Amino acid sequence: MQPLRACPWCGARAVRVHVHGHAQCTVCGSNVEPCCDGAAAASEADHDALAPLHADPELLPRMFDRLGGRSATVTRDALVFALTEHLDADVDTARLVLEAAERTGVVVANVSGCYRLG
Secondary structure, three states, X not given: OOOOEEOOOOOOEEOEEEEOOEEXXXXXXXXXXXXXXXXXXXXXXXXXXXOOOOOOOOHHHHHHHHOOOOOOOEEHHHHHHHXXXXXXXXXXHHHHHHHHHXXXXXXXXXXXXXXXXX
């Protein structure tokens, strides 16, 4: 049986399923182990570089605390900005984290594009 490993996007500890040459998280479906794209073993990225990206189930609740409280409704832009600052990441990475949180039910979007904790 495969070991349970934390997904860098949604934080869930789950097995990974291999689909078309890459591994996906079985909870959120994110690509967590890209295929090699023809790279030689010597040119593979060091997986230790990803060590700082650990799952934090309280990440989004803390962002809501910063932006008005856990029962607040928050705009997408405000969440993305808070995530870029907290994670010291670019906007695209912050958007991916928010997307994974939405897919896993950590946050819920309403029709106006605002979010609440799930």
